[in-house]
Amino acid sequence: MAPTALDHLLEVEGVTVRFGGLAALSDVGLTIAPGTVAGLIGPNGAGKTTLFNVLSGVVRPQSGSITLKGERLRDHRPHQLAGLGVSRTFQGLNLFGHMSVLDNVIVGADRLARGGLPEMLTGLGRYQRDERELTARAMAALEEFGVADTAHALPGTLPYGVQKRVALARALVSEPELLLLDEPASGLSGDDTAELAAKIRGFGRRMGVMLVEHHMDLVMDVCDHIVVLNFGQVICSGPPAVVQADPAVAEAYLGTPAQEENGD
Numbered sequence: 001m002a003p004t005a006l007d008h009l010l011e012v013e014g015v016t017v018r019f020g021g022l023a024a025l026s027d028v029g030l031t032i033a034p035g036t037v038a039g040l041i042g043p044n045g046a047g048k049t050t051l052f053n054v055l056s057g058v059v060r061p062q063s064g065s066i067t068l069k070g071e072r073l074r075d076h077r078p079h080q081l082a083g084l085g086v087s088r089t090f091q092g093l094n095l096f097g098h099m100s101v102l103d104n105v106i107v108g109a110d111r112l113a114r115g116g117l118p119e120m121l122t123g124l125g126r127y128q129r130d131e132r133e134l135t136a137r138a139m140a141a142l143e144e145f146g147v148a149d150t151a152h153a154l155p156g157t158l159p160y161g162v163q164k165r166v167a168l169a170r171a172l173v174s175e176p177e178l179l180l181l182d183e184p185a186s187g188l189s190g191d192d193t194a195e196l197a198a199k200i201r202g203f204g205r206r207m208g209v210m211l212v213e214h215h216m217d218l219v220m221d222v223c224d225h226i227v228v229l230n231f232g233q234v235i236c237s238g239p240p241a242v243v244q245a246d247p248a249v250a251e252a253y254l255g256t257p258a259q260e261e262n263g264d
């Protein structure tokens with residue numbers, strides 16, 4: 001039976017983004033099924049960040065569609081992502097430096113709060129219950145990443161690998177259905193990367209994950225499906241073994257003889 005939109009958590013179709021005369025994305029399509037990890041790879045400038053920004057509502061495509069849980073997203077904004085069940089991490093971590101680790105993670109859990117503005121302003125009723133619940137959830141998320149002992153520290157005082165775990169805890173505490181990971185392995189040691197791989201495989205079973213990453217061993221290890229971009233176009237899409245065996249992918253990374261001849 002042909003798959004329907006609801007078989008896909010996310011469906012991207014025909015997305016094109018131009019910056020002036022440059023086509024950063026040309027007619028790009030991909031799907032992510034629930035409970036799978038999709039990798040988005042490609043050489044520098046291939047369009048990965050642009051696609052990530054389109055999904056996050058930061059960049060508007062000139063054409064194409066994005067469908068989440070069977071509903072087409074129109075003009076969505078970054079602050080609406082959490083409400084849509086989508087969470088993301090940033091290359092630059094984006095932790096709030098003046099807030100404790102715990103408060104940083106509580107910010108990520110905000111969409112689970114049920115009380116409204118009156119409760120929040122008066123500090124009464126549901127708000128207090130929400131706050132207790134959110135604190136407990138945030139602590140559980142920090143524990144999942146083995147960094148609960150840093151809850152009251154300021155992020156900037158912690159080693160980079162610990163800050164990365166805090167950023168992941170913040171992204172996961174809202175129990176997203178779709179998690180967008182932007183180069184989560186950058187700057188991590190080999191041991192930290194191996195630990196990250198195990199974590200991604202674990203939470204990739206509970207949600208859909210899109211992984212933008214240059215660390216090829218990690219991508220091949222954790223992804224169920226990989227989409228390869230080059231000059232804004234999808235040049236290969238399939239399971240890791242198919243992508244690894246595709247000469248077009250190797251050429252994209254190494255540079256084709258034709259490009260080398262033209263690029264002198």
Ligand SMILES: Nc1ncnc2c1ncn2[C@@H]1O[C@H](COP(=O)(O)OP(=O)(O)OP(=O)(O)O)[C@@H](O)[C@H]1O
Nearest residue numbers: 019022023024042043044045046047048049050051
């Ligand atoms: N805001 C912008 N204005 C103009 N050009 C842009 C803009 N953002 C990206 N580009 C261009 O679009 C193309 C795709 O860039 P993008 O950052 O999406 O690639 P990438 O695959 O994420 O690269 P990297 O791996 O180096 O981060 C590049 O040629 C880039 O210079």
